[in-house]
Amino acid sequence: MSDRPSGPELTVLSRIPSGSNAVYHCVDERGDSWVYKPTAGERPLMDFPDGSLAAREIAAYAVSEAAGWALVPETVAAHGPGGPGMAQRWIEEVDRAAVPGHDPVDVHPADAVPRGRAVVLRGEGSRGEDVVVAHVTDERLRRIALFDHVVNNADRKGGHVLVDAAGVVWAIDHGLSFHTDPKVRTVLWGWAGQPLDGGDIAGLERLRAGLAGEGALRGTLADLLAEAEIDALAARVDVLLTSRLFPVPGPGYPLPWPLF
Template structure:
């Protein structure tokens, strides 16, 4: 099920019963696949979601505990910018305590950023927008595998969607973007995207700001200001770019 098939996917994520199906492999923090169930007007609704409880986080030297708040803040920022790149995400109590709960995307896991970039040119604009989102959010961990492809219905490429997941390592105050999305460095940013980014310069929505420290909010505004002023994606230091590890 796609999020837009429900009138209010956030309410569903917040109110549905949560059953843990199992732990997701290869995750550095405890990450669980869950099934959500809730009665709807036309019968029972069932949907999978990704659950990341706070108690399952490994200590980090550069981020305080509570990465679930950053997952939620990234969703809210994507929505505020009108990008729709992050699956619906809420904070709620679950079977293992408070954490983030994110809509599960039925993606083609043989695809990731590098394959999407090479073979699906019609999605390049969306990838540029993901780069904008990651710069404003100061994403330190945009691996290739954190960019999911949801193929269009009936194999229609025009209905393909790209999603940005695993967004917990974002919004630090010091600038330290680490991403695989550098092919668009120096590209001019779309005017509509710049206009939406400009709304952050004077005021960050309260529902985002309350999830972050004050200095992180100010730093986000500085990054947005730089993008709006320069009107192009940063090229970093000459030919040197900052990449996460592993790349995929």
């Protein structure tokens, strides 16, 4: 990704301490809120190139938009006090205290799973009780689950799905995506093996067209990802269009850790 900032100039309001890398809540010159992740604050990883996570986040937004799914908040290259990086539109989450049980992914007693949720993991609670991790099965979360297979997301934790005040579900944190090797780790396995629907297929076909030859999406991604990573993305789209099924978990049941 080019070091030249092409997005907002940011002023830091506070650091967000939950991130493993440097993450800040910022405002731009118009007072709009953003999440800012400077490339210099990225922790080195064994399986992703150093300094590449911000570009991967921007690429994930580009793929979501090209598919017509609008799952990822606007994500752009930006410059702040930490230097160049990425900025993503701030999502004002619903008040969890005022609206209990809204979390798309949550832990429940094994004998009291709310209706309309798919169980993805069984375990033991802090007091030795049987619990499960389950997620809702609405259309938007279903599309996020498919999106993770498209971008090869290695880190779909429960906390990486946000609900805004209007009840819209958003997907965030895509820095560990677009590897050429299979890397999917997700808590959203509730649709494994199920057929893709018409909206899924239409979005995948838009991606295939955008990635072909001199397609617009391929051109956008060329400044963000390696050519081999773009080719691997196109291959995953082709596999999904051929199978028309949600992938099933491979050996070891690939889940992120921690789950939230």
